[in-house]
Amino acid sequence: MRKPSQDFIRDVLEKSHTVPVLVDFWAPWCGPCRILGPVLERLAARAAGRWELVKVNTEEEPELARQYEIYSIPDVRLFVGGQSVDGFVGALSEGQIEQWLQKAIPIPRSARYKEAERLFAEGKCKKAAELLAQERAAGVRDPDASLLYARAAICSNPKEALEALGPDAVSQDPQVAEAVRELGQALLSPSPSEEKADSRLSRDRQGWEALRDGRPEAALELWIGLLEEERNFREGELARICRALFQVLGWRHALTERFSRRFSAAVHV
Structure with a gap:
């Protein structure tokens, strides 16, 4: 078998011993290749060196295409340690490629990220958001x-939290992302005025203040108490907000497990 070109040896086989290399086998006449190419280039730029992209024109490198059994293009191969270890054929969507990359090239988690996960699981949303903001400031995307x-940031900084919900983040869990949006829009909306003294409206307002202060436990305690008195409080809006908050926290979160039964009993009486 003919040896690969020196460029391929240097840029792919040798380079893949230090960083994963994605090879896009393409040709100028291939329509799907022209669609896929810019998507891969955009993802490579976003990866910021976590993996590298090499494009191989099969018209110019027919021997290389035969060696790697490229029968249909575009054909994308992932090289690690000098070997082809994974790949796909065809012009996948950007979201599909991102999901494939996450499995093929797992992102190393920093100590800050792991600590933020722990804090969020304990209900310390504000502290978790502060750590993750440091990650974002360092260029992690x-x-x-x-x-x-x-x-984590939707309560204390809803505007920035909503800005962080790009297509890649939404694709991770569309239902949770939608719950984040619903909660964020509610937090950014003006608070309803209290035309008369009403202890229920006061407790509702205190719940929003607690949530904005990063204390979801206090907010849920106040709101579910209100729903136990009037399940259709604010014409069902408060119940929808509670459901969104449970989704944002996660159904296995300690606060969700603690309050969800009381919530269900209150709204389904």
């Missing part, structure tokens, strides 16, 4: 981290 930041 991991979709999982972006979604976790949006979930």
Whole structure:
């Protein structure tokens, strides 16, 4: 078998011992190749060196295409340690490629990210958001981290949290992302005025203040108490907000497990 070209040996086989290399086998006459190419280039730029992209024109390198059994293009191969270890054929969407990359090239988690996960699981959303904000300031744009930041920051900084919900973050969990949006829009909306003294409206307002202060436990305690008195409080809006908050926290979160039964009993009486 003919040896690969020196450029391929240097740029792919040798380079893949230090960083994963994605090889795009393409040709100028291939329509799907022209669609896929810019998507891969955009993702490579976003990866910021976590993996590298090499494009191989099969018209110019027919021997290389035969060696790697490229029968249909575009054909994308992932090289690690000098070997082809994974790949796909055809022009996938950007979201599909991102999901494939996350499995093929797992993103190393920093100590800050792991600590933020722990804090979020304990209900310390504000502290978790502060750590993840440091990750973002350092240029980290991991979709999982972006979604976790949006979930953690939605109470204390809803505007920035919603800005973090790019397509890559939304694709991680569309339902949770939608719950983040619903909660963020509610937090950014003006608070309803209290035309008369009403202890229920006062407790509702205190719940929003607690949530904005990063204390979801206090907010849920106040709101579910209100729903136990009037399940259709604010014409069902408060119940929708509670459901969105449970989704943002996660159904296995300690606060969700603690309050969800009381919530269900209150709204389904």
